[in-house]
Amino acid sequence: MTNFFLLTFGCPKNEVVSENIALKLLEFNIQQTLKISEADIVITNTCGFITSALEENLQTIESLIKNKGKNQKIAVFGCIPQRFSLENLILKYPYLKKIDLWAKNFIDLQDFIKKSQSKIEGSKLLTRLNTFSPFAYVEIAEGCSNTCTYCTIPFFKGPYKSKPIEQIIKEIASLIEYSVQEIILIAQETTFYGLDLNPKTSLTNLIKKICEQFPQLLRIRIMYAHPNGITDELIETIKNNPQVCPYIDIPLQHIDTKILKSMNRFYSEEKVKQLITKLRKAIPNIAIRSTFIVGYPGESEAQFGKLKKFLKEYQIDHAGFFAFEKESGTKAARLKHQNSQQIKQKRLKEIYALQENISKQKNDGLVGKTLSILTDFNDNDFTYGRTYFQTPEIDGYIKIKGQLEIGKYIKITITGNEYPNLLGKRV
Numbered sequence: 058m059t060n061f062f063l064l065t066f067g068c069p070k071n072e073v074v075s076e077n078i079a080l081k082l083l084e085f086n087i088q089q090t091l092k093i094s095e096a097d098i099v100i101t102n103t104c105g106f107i108t109s110a111l112e113e114n115l116q117t118i119e120s121l122i123k124n125k126g127k128n129q130k131i132a133v134f135g136c137i138p139q140r141f142s143l144e145n146l147i148l149k150y151p152y153l154k155k156i157d158l159w160a161k162n163f164i165d166l167q168d169f170i171k172k173s174q175s176k177i178e179g180s181k182l183l184t185r186l187n188t189f190s191p192f193a194y195v196e197i198a199e200g201c202s203n204t205c206t207y208c209t210i211p212f213f214k215g216p217y218k219s220k221p222i223e224q225i226i227k228e229i230a231s232l233i234e235y236s237v238q239e240i241i242l243i244a245q246e247t248t249f250y251g252l253d254l255n256p257k258t259s260l261t262n263l264i265k266k267i268c269e270q271f272p273q274l275l276r277i278r279i280m281y282a283h284p285n286g287i288t289d290e291l292i293e294t295i296k297n298n299p300q301v302c303p304y305i306d307i308p309l310q311h312i313d314t315k316i317l318k319s320m321n322r323f324y325s326e327e328k329v330k331q332l333i334t335k336l337r338k339a340i341p342n343i344a345i346r347s348t349f350i351v352g353y354p355g356e357s358e359a360q361f362g363k364l365k366k367f368l369k370e371y372q373i374d375h376a377g378f379f380a381f382e383k384e385s386g387t388k389a390a391r392l393k394h395q396n397s398q399q400i401k402q403k404r405l406k407e408i409y410a411l412q413e414n415i416s417k418q419k420n421d422g423l424v425g426k427t428l429s430i431l432t433d434f435n436d437n438d439f440t441y442g443r444t445y446f447q448t449p450e451i452d453g454y455i456k457i458k459g460q461l462e463i464g465k466y467i468k469i470t471i472t473g474n475e476y477p478n479l480l481g482k483r484v
């Protein structure tokens with residue numbers, strides 16, 4: 058076995074896992090190939106977080122099985138094997154019988170590979186793989202100890218487990234060696250970072266340490282911040298530290314207090330509104346991203362209307378939406394008054410359109426402004442970069458004519474709005 062092809066589904070957390078898989082496989086002298094036809098083993102790093110993701114992943118796996126090469130192996134890794142047994146899934150998806158490996162963790166994958174490949178002695182161990190990207194996600198904790206009623210993640214990822222600060226610092230040092238210019242802190246939830254460590258620490262301490270250690274790192278971005286964990290100290294740290302992007306992703310899930318209570322989110326409409334006001338007062342240019350669930354069991358037209366009103370009034374900069382899905386084993390799946398698929402899809406469409414208008418108008422207001430961007434990639438005759446208010450892949454890009462060098466901070470003026478992207482011109 059000499060080559061592997063790695064396909065990653067799902068969120069940025071899975072991208073970090075994939076990097077680690079690729080890195081560890083180097084120890085077995087197996088090289089990553091970008092051509093699926095050349096791969097001896099195709100590894101799918103799956104996402105089984107919600108039913109629609111499971112279906113989507115399985116469709117791709119079915120097509121991989123149908124088109125696989127004569128001696129090619131197909132391995133399914135990660136969330137789906139962690140959440141579902143192969144025997145049970147085969148009953149519904151018989152083509153899965155042809156899977157060569159159902160790997161819950163790296164040890165399963167390693168054992169499978171060991172059988173056909175002996176480990177190369179003395180191979181060089183790196184802390185992180187070269188990501189070939191000016192930004193990198195850094196996972197600061199695994200698992201989740203929250204009890205959100207709609208979510209399956211704590212069942213198969215286990216309780217919240219922070220990584221030691223020293224390990225994170227080492228990882229960032231390795232990324233900087235590979236010219237990474239922006240790091241994006243991720244976890245299922247980032248603001249509870251360090252509370253489980255002995256001695257206890259916090260996200261604020263971690264950020265301060267990163268800033269002290271790497272003064273050359275100009276962007277640190279915080280994702281997945283639970284509203285209850287956004288302390289005054291954290292707000293001050295974002296405000297007073299130019300290395301930290303004035304940007305925060307706060308998955309709010311809903312605004313109606315009754316629904317939030319049923320979701321086990323432990324905050325209210327009033328608290329959310331106070332938090333957003335406080336953040337904007339302390340950091341006037343802060344960009345806020347959020348995600349919301351529509352069609353949660355019992356969500357009435359009036360409660361959905363409240364969410365729309367909130368978005369209009371509070372003008373969240375970027376927002377993503379999910380239609381509620383009944384995930385087996387969750388408390389929310391057993392709740393009465395489930396909304397029909399038709400209602401959920403109708404609300405999803407409506408709320409996306411509403412937010413699109415808000416984000417488009419916000420983009421219009423940026424035309425003429427001069428901003429600093431990090432150049433991310435070239436495509437045809439254009440360079441795509443991001444300002445502090447744009448997270449890769451989800452908040453749009455700044456599109457500039459011409460092929461500029463990647464991984465550089467440059468000044469641009471916004472010249473137009475091509476939603477979700479903005480057009481820019483180098484200053």
Ligand code: SF4
Binds near residue numbers: 201202211
């Ligand atoms: S915070 Fe809630 S939604 Fe997020 S992973 Fe934990 S349980 Fe799931």
